[in-house]
Amino acid sequence: xxxxxxxxxxxxxxxxxxxxxxxxxxxxxxxxxxxxxxxxxxxxxxxxxxxxxxxxxxxxxxxxxxxxxxxxxxxxxxxxxxxxxxxxxxxxxxxxxxxxxxxxxxxxxxxxxxxxxxxxxxxxxxxxxxxxxxxxxxxxxxxxxxxxxxxxxxxxxxxxxxxxxxxxxxxxxxxxxxxxxxxxxxxxxxxxxxxxxxxxxxxxxxxxxxxxxxxxxxxxxxxxxxxxxxxxxxxxxxxxxxxxxxxxxxxxxxxxxxxxxxxxxxxxxxxxxxxxxxxxxxxxxxxxxxxxxxxxxxxxxxxxxxxxxxxxxxxxxxxxxxxxxxxxxxxxxxxxxxxxxxxxxxxxxxxxxxxxxxx
Amino acid sequence: xxxxxxxxxxxxxxxxxxxxxxxxxxxxxxxxxxxxxxxxxxxxxxxxxxxxxxxxxxxxxxxxxxxxxxxxxxxxxxxxxxxxxxxxxxxxxxxxxxxxxxxxxxxxxxxxxxxxxxxxxxxxxxxxxxxxxxxxxxxxxxxxxxxxxxxxxxxxxxxxxxxxxxxxxxxxxxxxxxxxxxxxxxxxxxxxxxxxxxxxxxxxxxxxxxxxxxxxxxxxxxxxxxxxxxxxxxxxxxxxxxxxxxxxxxxxxxxxxxxxxxxxxxxxxxxxxxxxxxxxxxxxxxxx
Amino acid sequence: xxxxxxxxxxxxxxxxxxxxxxxxxxxxxxxxxxxxxxxxxxxxxxxxxxxxxxxxxxxxxxxxxxxxxxxxxxxxxxxxxxxxxxxxxxxxxxxxxxxxxxxxxxxxxxxxxxxxxxxxxxxxxxxxxxxxxxxxxxxxxxxxxxxxxxxxxxxxxxxxxxxxxxxxxxxxxxxxxxxxxxxxxxxxxxxxxxxxxxxxxxxxxxxxxxxxxxxxxxxxxxxxxxxxxxxxxxxxxxxxxxxxxxxxxxxxxxxxxxxxxxxxxxxxxxxxxxxxxxxxxx
Numbered sequence: 001x002x003x004x005x006x007x008x009x010x011x012x013x014x015x016x017x018x019x020x021x022x023x024x025x026x027x028x029x030x031x032x033x034x035x036x037x038x039x040x041x042x043x044x045x046x047x048x049x050x051x052x053x054x055x056x057x058x059x060x061x062x063x064x065x066x067x068x069x070x071x072x073x074x075x076x077x078x079x080x081x082x083x084x085x086x087x088x089x090x091x092x093x094x095x096x097x098x099x100x101x102x103x104x105x106x107x108x109x110x111x112x113x114x115x116x117x118x119x120x121x122x123x124x125x126x127x128x129x130x131x132x133x134x135x136x137x138x139x140x141x142x143x144x145x146x147x148x149x150x151x152x153x154x155x156x157x158x159x160x161x162x163x164x165x166x167x168x169x170x171x172x173x174x175x176x177x178x179x180x181x182x183x184x185x186x187x188x189x190x191x192x193x194x195x196x197x198x199x200x201x202x203x204x205x206x207x208x209x210x211x212x213x214x215x216x217x218x219x220x221x222x223x224x225x226x227x228x229x230x231x232x233x234x235x236x237x238x239x240x241x242x243x244x245x246x247x248x249x250x251x252x253x254x255x256x257x258x259x260x261x262x263x264x265x266x267x268x269x270x271x272x273x274x275x276x277x278x279x280x281x282x283x284x285x286x287x288x289x290x291x292x293x294x295x296x297x298x299x300x301x302x303x304x305x306x307x308x309x310x311x312x313x314x315x316x317x318x319x320x321x322x323x324x325x326x327x328x329x330x331x332x333x334x335x336x337x338x339x340x341x342x343x344x345x346x347x348x349x350x351x352x353x354x355x356x357x358x359x
Numbered sequence: 360x361x362x363x364x365x366x367x368x369x370x371x372x373x374x375x376x377x378x379x380x381x382x383x384x385x386x387x388x389x390x391x392x393x394x395x396x397x398x399x400x401x402x403x404x405x406x407x408x409x410x411x412x413x414x415x416x417x418x419x420x421x422x423x424x425x426x427x428x429x430x431x432x433x434x435x436x437x438x439x440x441x442x443x444x445x446x447x448x449x450x451x452x453x454x455x456x457x458x459x460x461x462x463x464x465x466x467x468x469x470x471x472x473x474x475x476x477x478x479x480x481x482x483x484x485x486x487x488x489x490x491x492x493x494x495x496x497x498x499x500x501x502x503x504x505x506x507x508x509x510x511x512x513x514x515x516x517x518x519x520x521x522x523x524x525x526x527x528x529x530x531x532x533x534x535x536x537x538x539x540x541x542x543x544x545x546x547x548x549x550x551x552x553x554x555x556x557x558x559x560x561x562x563x564x565x566x567x568x569x570x571x572x573x574x575x576x577x578x579x580x581x582x583x584x585x586x587x588x589x590x591x592x593x594x595x596x597x598x599x600x601x602x603x604x605x606x607x608x609x610x611x612x613x614x615x616x617x618x619x620x621x622x623x624x625x626x627x628x629x630x631x632x633x634x635x636x637x638x639x640x641x642x643x644x645x646x647x
Numbered sequence: 648x649x650x651x652x653x654x655x656x657x658x659x660x661x662x663x664x665x666x667x668x669x670x671x672x673x674x675x676x677x678x679x680x681x682x683x684x685x686x687x688x689x690x691x692x693x694x695x696x697x698x699x700x701x702x703x704x705x706x707x708x709x710x711x712x713x714x715x716x717x718x719x720x721x722x723x724x725x726x727x728x729x730x731x732x733x734x735x736x737x738x739x740x741x742x743x744x745x746x747x748x749x750x751x752x753x754x755x756x757x758x759x760x761x762x763x764x765x766x767x768x769x770x771x772x773x774x775x776x777x778x779x780x781x782x783x784x785x786x787x788x789x790x791x792x793x794x795x796x797x798x799x800x801x802x803x804x805x806x807x808x809x810x811x812x813x814x815x816x817x818x819x820x821x822x823x824x825x826x827x828x829x830x831x832x833x834x835x836x837x838x839x840x841x842x843x844x845x846x847x848x849x850x851x852x853x854x855x856x857x858x859x860x861x862x863x864x865x866x867x868x869x870x871x872x873x874x875x876x877x878x879x880x881x882x883x884x885x886x887x888x889x890x891x892x893x894x895x896x897x898x899x900x901x902x903x904x905x906x907x908x909x910x911x912x913x914x915x916x917x918x919x920x921x922x923x924x925x926x927x928x929x
Contacts, residue, residue: 051360051826070362071829072837078830084823088845101832145831360825364835365750369762372743372806376766379803383780390779445663448656461916462664468908470864472881473901477670480677480894488673491689519666531919551652580773583866587885601775608779609871621776628771 001062002026003153003188008047008057010212017043018054019212027152028185030204032220033192034235040212041192045155048190050074061152077146081158083138085130085145091117092126095144116148119178136167147178156191160198176202196236200224208232225355230348233278239306241278241342242316248272253338256312259291264338266357275351278342281306284318287335298326309334390618397612409619419595420620423603424627430510430599431578434517435525439571441518442525447559450533460530467523475587478516479503506596509589513597516584521577525570532566533559564643572636579628600624671902678703678898685894703895707903716896718903721883725863725904728794728879732801733858739802740766740809741851745839747810748817749825766810769803774867777803785872792876800868805858812857816850817843853918856911863908880904 008021017040025031033041046052048059050071059067066074077098085094095116099109117123120140130138139159146154159175160168179189193199199206199220206223208215208231215235216228227233227241234240246255248270253261255277263270293309293316300306305320309332318334326332343352352358394405413420449459466474481487482502490499502512540562544554582601585591591598591606598606604624608617676691684690684697693699709715746752747763781800782791790796820843828842829835869879878886884904887897 046826049826049830051829053361070834072832072834074830076830078827080823080827082821082823084821084827086824086828086842086846088842097828098831101837142827149831360749360822360829360835361751362835365746365752367836368742368746368750368839369752372739372766372810373762375739375802376769376806379799380769382784383777386780386783387776441663444659448660453656453660457916457920459660459664460919461912462667464912464915465909466667468860468864468912469905470866470881470908472866472885473904474670476884476887476897477674477901480898481670481673486685486688488689488691519670527915527919534919576771580775582773582775601773604773604775605778608775609782614779617779621773621779624773625771625776628773632771 004060006058008054010054016212021214025188030189030202032199032202033207033209034199035209039209045157049076049078075151076153077149077151078155079142079146079159081161085141091128091141094141095148098149112148116144120144153188196238208235226353228350230344239281239317241280243278244314247274261338266354267352269358276344281317281319283337283340288333290333290335292331293334295326295330387618391622393615395615409616423598423600427599434514435574435578437518438522438525442522443529445526446530463526464523466520471520472583472587475584504593509597528570536562568639674898677894680895703899706896716900718883718900721878721880725880728797729862731798732805732862736805736809736858737855740806741813744810744813748814767807769807778871792873808857809854812854
């Protein structure tokens, strides 16, 4: 039982919104489409829903041609980032709407709606007006409406992005529980997000998307450990993975006239030449015997500090475990943890990762 | 979204409008090339003779056009200034706010010709209240039969009738403005006059331009008021383009010639509105 | 300074209010006069300046042969033509506006914007330009001097207003609501009547009010295209203007014809103050 997309392409103007998108998804799993804004995530979801007809490519679900079914017969569900519900209907009527559209019997509708409302924690709200609900509650109604259909494909387009931080955390947790429960065993769940942390937390598979293309598909562990190119490395990390150019020569990594590092074990076989090196912010820490960098900016986030520092051409972001204040221009000494070093070739493809070693 | 159903939505309205309009417009074009009149009611073909006559030998048409320009530009300007002023006043807290809002809207809801019938009695030179009051000052202006004053009377009636429409569009615009710029202005210590010129007016520029254009378009059709109030008179003192075409076409039954007048008038209107719209955009948007 | 500003504000409002009300007060006063009290010069207050009587109001029900005005039939003709013209315009205009706001149309160089402009630009057309061809066209189909003929003309007059207001209205409603309804199993027609229509009532009411205003107050077309069989209210009243001037019945008739739409002013104001109108008018 699976949804297969092959060669989906869509180019309404001069830019590709979808560029040769291929994937295979199977039931009972969560797939997160991770990409920056305008990467083509919404276009992809709308194409799956049938709201956009791609210029090329096919979609099949369980060996049936899915792409030629009009939206209103396609049996998908979708939740938008804006809180979209029917403003003229009550909460109950909103959730019942898709079932009434299928001409289901009213007692059956009632049972299903009540169950869905219970799942999203809105029992007791049946007769409320949509406008009388908070943003989080409105989004729960939208979620209930997508659950109640028991659709074979459920699409969630950055559903939490317009909620405040605390509510987002809480709802994300609830989403994961709902979707890992019995209810969605027969559904393919596709969730789009710009937030790598969110993608990792949801578990399941990640599809990294950029400029209309799928760059990498894999489990969250795989994508995290072995991003197949520099773009994926940047998109799947927050802050983006630091990238800097350098040379490998004589068993050492030469980044500048003053900075050279020893080749770590997982990079030992690297041929002499130029590479792009990658390191997450966590791999760059302060150490009194390290290299001199000057501070450009320090950002405090919760109990951590992001330090934007520069040495000649090398500008990187380091992560400190504590809250510290720095002055702009202040010189700090920095150490690179080479055990966490990624190496990409000149074509930006992964050559060596700390988890897999040399390709 | 793109579905075949889209034509089911668009076509009924579009086809009905086209069906009603294609014949009149096509026929007017053809008619303008004929000499159809009451003596010779047939669709002959005389080339551009009507147009030649209109451009070389019809001072009355161009005078009517000049008069129309004067009337419409002046009245729309007055409507804009007064309408904006009133909208600004009842936009903010004021006693009986909603009463005044309703009252200021009422004239546009009334039928212009019917109110003009009333205005005619109002400005009646011997029996009307205006001259009755003015008689205490020993003056008796000829509101309807003086060449200069009759134009002024037409303007008063037009301003009374249509300032509400300007008021409505501008008040709706004011009520839809975001609050933040005003907050920022008051934090910066700007008084009401500075706030108006640096915040309100620039924010209202697009709405103002739209409202002025809409009113100019409607004002360019002035004719009901003139017909009832003065019948274009005295002489041709208040004759507008529409009224002149009406006289030629439906009083003298020079169908062919009036068709040529109509089309020329329409084309001049379209060109003028395009230019005026561009000018207004330049003037009001650059102003901030 | 503040006091001066406030007093100027109230002065302006009061002066303009007097200007707005003056013709109505005059008409009310005149409607209770008779030949004597009109021709003696301007008088204002009943019982003080003149002896009021109901002659002017009674004339509204009398036939012209009895010296009356008989605006009853023209009144209902006007109601019928305005209501039918507005209804057809709103139905066709709302459908077209929905299509223009939601779907993409391409035909040669023509795009959605051009079609919208075509609809709205009909308002630029001066009535006098259309009058002669309409006169001839309706004559060909034996529709001169009929209610049906007038309704056809009113559609041209009113549909542009409906399209103008409704396109703006639909452009402000998130398209995602329509998409959600499609996903929930509605075809585009069901989307329109099950979801879009129930949520468009404020826009439709505003568009309907404007159609009624412009339909009810139109004079020129009914003046040109009807003669004896069918008469609309403005024509019937203006006809009095040219005959020997019975100011009292004229004023009474004018007040009757103006009254229904004055009620619309209250509805417009309600929408305006609730902020629903600014969405629909821009």
